[in-house]
Amino acid sequence: MTRASVTIGGQKVAPGSRATVLLPVPDTFLRQGSAMPVHVFHGRREGPALFVCAAIHGDELNGVEIIRRLLRLKRLNQLAGTLYAIPIVNIYGFMANTRYLPDRRDLNRFFPGKEGGSLASELASVFFENVVRKCGYGIDLHTGSNHRRNLPHIRGDMEDPAVLSMAEAFGAPLALDLSGMEGSLRAAAKDSGVRVLLFEAGEPLRFDEFSIRAGLRGITSVLESLGMLPAGKRKRRQVPLQIATDRAWCRAPASGLFRAVAKLGQHVGQGEVLGTIHDPFGGRSTDLVAPRDGVIIGDQSLASVYKGDAVMHIARFDAPRQAQASVDEYSEMVMDARMAR
Ligand SMILES: [Zn+2]
Structure with missing residues (x-):
């Protein structure tokens, strides 16, 4: 039996093909008719559906660059399953270099969103209904906020064995066991049975090469672990994951x-x-x-x-010295690796 196409935003994507779909988002009073671009890779072979998204906070740019590099990987031609890549979810904030929407609302407090709600709620709903609900898994890319930078680390519901195994596959040495506050993408996705891992790395409005490389490496590792990409010939070096207490x-x-x-x-x-x-x-x-x-x-x-x-x-951490050693080893590994730039 041949694999079915996927339909998103009224557009059909056939197995073995990729497309950039423009999802119409709520208009402001300027009647510009904005849209959220979504890259869809629909593999020839069956497999899980996973989304990778960035800039839910419009000033968090490392994830945008991580996705740009991800989209250029030739390996994606071998994809099994379906990958949705959304470099900029909060298009309004992104254009204004700000975390928020034009009304100062934080998009990550309005998931799953609803039609007929506020601008934030409607934008959240476009993303949630068209992308998140179609997926079994997701990776949400963030940075620190407001002049704060984060050491690359993972956040997620570590009690969920599927999320934990994604976190281990991602390869960042440190994780926080956090399910996300009400209205966050992570919390809403969890309620809908979608496993979401959050990657926090770097600071807003600035690129950080370590964070970008760590993110790209982590995403491809997760895709391998879910069987969406063939594993590389050489086994990847990994450091043990430690979850903060x-x-x-x-x-x-x-x-x-x-x-x-x-x-x-x-x-x-x-x-x-x-x-x-x-x-x-x-x-x-x-x-x-x-x-x-x-x-x-x-x-x-x-x-x-x-x-x-x-x-x-x-x-x-239970073993803080080991945690520091893992961070050092990890940053060396990430910066040594020949990765797409
Ligand atoms: Zn954020």
Whole structure:
């Protein structure tokens, strides 16, 4: 029996072909008739359906570049199943270099969305109904927000064995067991039985080569593990996955200009000095001290901080030294590999 075509946005995509489908999105008052481009690869052979999406937050660009590189891989001609790749979900925010929609709503609080709702709710619904519901799996690409950068790591419902095995296949050494808050794509997808892994890497509005390469490597590994791409001849080196037991932001004890000494991926002990907040007029300096033991998975890149600002994100692991060693080994592996650019 021959494999059926898939239909999306009224367009049929035959087995063994690829297409770029424009999904009409709610218009603003400007009557520009905008659309969300979706790349569809419909494999000749049967297999799972998976989506990869980026820029649900319009200023998170690493994922856009990860998908651009993914789309250029010749290996996709051998795809089994169906891959939906959406480089820019929040097209309005992307055009304005902002996380939000024009009405300041956060799209990732409006899934699954509904027709007749707000702009955010309608945009969420276009994506959810046309793409997410057609898939068994998804990978959602993000960066830190608001001048904060993340060490590449995974977030997802690690209690779900299918999500856990995707996380292990992805290959990033650290993960947070988080199902996503209400209205997030992850939470809505979970309610619909779609397994979604979230990859957090880098900061908004800036490319980070390590994050981009780690994302591309991770996605192709997941596609291999689901049987959607043939496994490479050489077995990929992997580091063991560690799931955080706890996490917290370390907040600025004073306002001023922050100079960090601790780096992303570093294991720090309780009481260790992470950096110093200086008075720009040469007065008092105040140390930022780790309130707990753990590994730094996020930090603020903006030098000016105000008292109470979240400056460093520390996650606890059962084996924190091993976690730091895995991060070091992983970054070497990722940056050494010859990958598509
Ligand atoms: Zn985000």
